[in-house]
Every structure is written in structure tokens, then in C-alpha cells.
Amino acid sequence: MEHPAPRTLAEIVTDGTIACADADAAFTALIGRPGGIEFNRDGDRMEVRAARHGAPDVSTAGTVVAEIRDGRWTWRSPRAADAAARFGIPQLSGTRPATDDLLTAARTLHGCAPGLLAPMPDGTTAVVCLDPPQPMGDTRTALITAAGIPIAGEDLPRALSGFAAIRGLDVRVDGPVWLFSDGAAIRVEDGRLRDIAGGLDIDPVRADALLPSIESQMYLDATFPGATAIADLVQGLITLETPTGPRMQARGVVLATVTGDTWCWGWADRNISAAPGTADCHRIRDFGRREGIPVFVSPTLPLSLARELDLVSAAKPVLGRWFHTTTQLTADTWAIVVFSDRGLVLPAPTVPVVGAVIDTIRGTDLGGIDAHRAVTAYARHRALGILPDPGSREYMQLRTQDGTVTVHFSPDGRVMNTTVG
Structure with a gap:
């Protein structure tokens, strides 16, 4: 163009x-x-x-x-x-x-x-x-860097074509995909960079995290019902207390802060980014840069987009922490904290548990997530056997220690229901 x-x-x-x-x-x-x-x-x-x-x-x-x-x-x-x-x-x-x-x-x-x-x-x-020549990144590196700077949605097409012109590249637009003549490619949706070719797409990351995150929260809510959380950013600790008395302290990471309608990654929030309780959050940005995932690289996002993509769950496998809670930092700012603890371990998966977890997405449009991949990832996460054909698009059988759960998929790829045996 x-x-x-x-x-x-x-x-x-x-x-x-x-x-x-x-x-x-x-x-x-x-x-x-x-x-x-x-x-x-x-x-x-x-x-x-x-x-x-x-x-x-x-x-x-x-x-x-x-x-x-x-x-x-x-x-x-x-x-x-x-x-x-x-x-x-x-x-x-x-x-x-x-x-x-x-x-x-x-x-x-x-x-x-x-x-x-x-x-x-x-x-x-x-x-x-x-004077030239000065250091510069290749096209993919430059586009990943661009994901971390504010570009208004209406300006993004011009910014991309201008970049191509400056670099002497031809560019072809095929729907949401921009193809550069040196092989780099990106996907643009709703005026934002969505994915950058050469690494993982955000949707498979979301799929892999979805059910393990759901199960972890189900277990946390059952173990500490109605718990409130207090974060100690200096020590990197999160304390959970329930109205009836049970209390737990665990190592936690401030994943993000929310002020009004704005999501800000912990690594980007100047008020807390240097605190020990936020240090590991920088791994999210590093992962995003390596894989070309713009939403992990952009310092701030609309809260609506963070919710749509369920970024809390998507970030959990990157940090290796599967539980999360929220706590109030200031009068108008909340923190989302992800954590793990040796004393907070999921029990062995049983037929009732596996069925209940998968049923949470029954009939749901997962917004870009492949339900087959999500169930397969959950089975691997929980070391479940997959029988007999993991490539089937109509059903999937998961073997637990006490039986078998069969997951049935609708023609449009949604989880339709689960049956036992």
C-alpha cells in the first residue's frame, strides 16, 4: 500500500x-x-x-x-x-x-x-x-516495542504504514492482518495491536489458563469463604482472613492495579513497580515481548478489555501462581494479587470435581478461546488421561483416579455437556 x-x-x-x-x-x-x-x-x-x-x-x-x-x-x-x-x-x-x-x-x-x-x-x-546508522530492532522487535506506547486507534493504520515507508518495506492489508514484505505480520482488532507473528497468540495462552484458573478459584473460595485480603508490598505477602477465623499468609505478586476504568500492570504502576511485591510481575512484560503479545506489553489497558480477555487468568501460567484475590490499596485503586502457597494445594482430581470445573463453561461462547484446547490443557495440567482420541472434535474422554468424564462438544465447538463413564 x-x-x-x-x-x-x-x-x-x-x-x-x-x-x-x-x-x-x-x-x-x-x-x-x-x-x-x-x-x-x-x-x-x-x-x-x-x-x-x-x-x-x-x-x-x-x-x-x-x-x-x-x-x-x-x-x-x-x-x-x-x-x-x-x-x-x-x-x-x-x-x-x-x-x-x-x-x-x-x-x-x-x-x-x-x-x-x-x-x-x-x-x-x-x-x-x-547521524545514521544508529541501533535499531528488526521489524518484529519494533512492532513489539510499539505495543508499549500509546497510539490512538484511529492513528494506528497511519503509524503502521508510516513505519513501513520509513523502513522501506511494502505492506499488504488482508482484513485484520498486516503483512510486511520482510515476513513480519500483525493482527489489528478494534484499533489495537492484537498479535504479532513469531510467537504465541494471546488466545491459546488464554485457553491453556482458563480451566486451571477456574478450578483454583473454586477451591480457594471453598477453603476461605468470604475472605478479605491485605497486601504487604514490602514483604511481598498477601494475608487472607475469613469472617469465621481461618487465616492464611502467602507469597504474592501484584499483577495489576485498577483505578476507575483503567487496568495498569503492576510492572508499569510507578507507585508500586519497585516494591518487592511487584518484582515478579516484570516477567509478564518480558513474556509479552518474547512472544509478541501486545496486551502483556502495553502498560495500561481499558478495564473492559482486560476483563474481556480475562488477563488475570492468562497471566497465571506465566507467573506459576494460580490463585488470585483483590485488595484495596487507596481510596480509588484496587490491586489484583496472584499467589501460591505450599498449604494451598488442589486435591486429587475426581470425577465430580473435573465435571464441575468443565461444566462452568458449558454452552458458553469463550470469545476466541478454543474449547477443545482449553479442555486438553486442563487435562494435562491435572495429569488426566485422554481417551481414546485426543483429536476428536465431538467428544473427549478424561480418565481420573475414580472413573471417566466424557466431554461433549457442540458443532460450533462449545462444551455441550459432560457425562460420567
Whole structure:
């Protein structure tokens, strides 16, 4: 597809959003936490040296594309002047109030290179775009990085086609799937990146987690009925107390916080992300980056989407903790805590238990989850025998220690019912 020319400053910013985010991630990975950055200016050229802890310094150079003084941005870039005239975008020339959009636009016009703000002795700040080549990720890596930055749904198609144009890639759109000429592929749904090819899809992850999570919560509710929870983020502990007295303390991880209609992963919540009780939550983001699962990489999500995808359950196998509870952190924020404990172990699976667990999804549209996969994953999780043909689409027989549960599927793939024997 052909990428349309920009008509506004906002469209130039959108064009460079993904490539700039990838450049930032790659440059940050290169220099780590620098001990300091030195700038040496010569006219419109700038030498840059970043001191690294325990590693050789990084030396590079760039072009001064603008100057900022007293909050005012003045362009010094011939490329920007040319773009202002060619596309009729006045914000790309003259002096303007300094904004983040101007910085991103400058970077987009200069190959989406890393952009640095260099304080000068005369009180101005030089805006520097580094020279190519600079570190960058491959297409898949860049798209995974893009999953972690906010892109409005209506801007996503332009951001994707702009990224392809910047990278010199052809792109073909087939329904919700975007196919890039280097082999990368993504799926877009409802204005969001849904999946990135090359790893696991979110739906199989959800399928594998669904029934083990349901059974764990059934057991927790039966063992600690009506329990309330208190989280100790410093110690990484969750305490459950019931109205009748039973009490348990377990190691827990704050999976996410919920404020209003917003879900925020524990690793992204600045108020708690450094607490010991949140440390393991970073594994969710790492897993999402490795497998290309955008909802695990995006810091925040609409609560409605988190519920639709049942992200609480989906995250449990990544952390290896199958129980969860909620606790209030502040007047308007709740925490979702996942936990495990040696004293909280599921009893051996029996015919009544297995039937009851699977019956919770009887006749239910699972919203993208393959019910056959969900039942198979549950059987493996609980070490149940699958007889006689695990590939059957009409029924599945699960062997427990005290008998057999037969799961019957409807023609549209839903669990229809279970029978014994």
C-alpha cells in the first residue's frame, strides 16, 4: 500500500511514532544508564559522548536541527523548511512554542534517529538528531516495542504504514492482518495491536489458563469463604482472613492495579513497580515481548478489555501462581494479587470435581478461546488421561483416579455437556 503524504504536524508525528520508539529502545539498550553525556558543538554539528558504567564510552555525532530558548523552539533544519513548503505545514518553520510533537516531527524528518536535548553555555538547548546508522530492532522487535506506547486507534493504520515507508518495506492489508514484505505480520482488532507473528497468540495462552484458573478459584473460595485480603508490598505477602477465623499468609505478586476504568500492570504502576511485591510481575512484560503479545506489553489497558480477555487468568501460567484475590490499596485503586502457597494445594482430581470445573463453561461462547484446547490443557495440567482420541472434535474422554468424564462438544465447538463413564 502507498503511504499518503502528511497534511499536518500530527500526521508527521504519527508517521514516525513506531520507528522513533524502536530507535529509543535500541539506543537505551546500547548506552544503558550513562554516567553522563558530553556535547561538543561546532556550528550545526554536535559530537556526543556517553560514559557507560563498566564499559567503553559511546561516541557518535549528529546535526543540530533546532534550538530552544525560554520555551520557544526555533528551527535550524533545511529538511524541515523543505517539508514545511512541500506539505504546507507551517509548524515546521520559524519559531514556535516548544512541544514534544516538534521533537518527534524533527526526528521523523531525520530518519527517526534518536533525538537529544543538549544544554549549551549560552542558555539555549540544542535539539540534536543523531547521524545514521544508529541501533535499531528488526521489524518484529519494533512492532513489539510499539505495543508499549500509546497510539490512538484511529492513528494506528497511519503509524503502521508510516513505519513501513520509513523502513522501506511494502505492506499488504488482508482484513485484520498486516503483512510486511520482510515476513513480519500483525493482527489489528478494534484499533489495537492484537498479535504479532513469531510467537504465541494471546488466545491459546488464554485457553491453556482458563480451566486451571477456574478450578483454583473454586477451591480457594471453598477453603476461605468470604475472605478479605491485605497486601504487604514490602514483604511481598498477601494475608487472607475469613469472617469465621481461618487465616492464611502467602507469597504474592501484584499483577495489576485498577483505578476507575483503567487496568495498569503492576510492572508499569510507578507507585508500586519497585516494591518487592511487584518484582515478579516484570516477567509478564518480558513474556509479552518474547512472544509478541501486545496486551502483556502495553502498560495500561481499558478495564473492559482486560476483563474481556480475562488477563488475570492468562497471566497465571506465566507467573506459576494460580490463585488470585483483590485488595484495596487507596481510596480509588484496587490491586489484583496472584499467589501460591505450599498449604494451598488442589486435591486429587475426581470425577465430580473435573465435571464441575468443565461444566462452568458449558454452552458458553469463550470469545476466541478454543474449547477443545482449553479442555486438553486442563487435562494435562491435572495429569488426566485422554481417551481414546485426543483429536476428536465431538467428544473427549478424561480418565481420573475414580472413573471417566466424557466431554461433549457442540458443532460450533462449545462444551455441550459432560457425562460420567
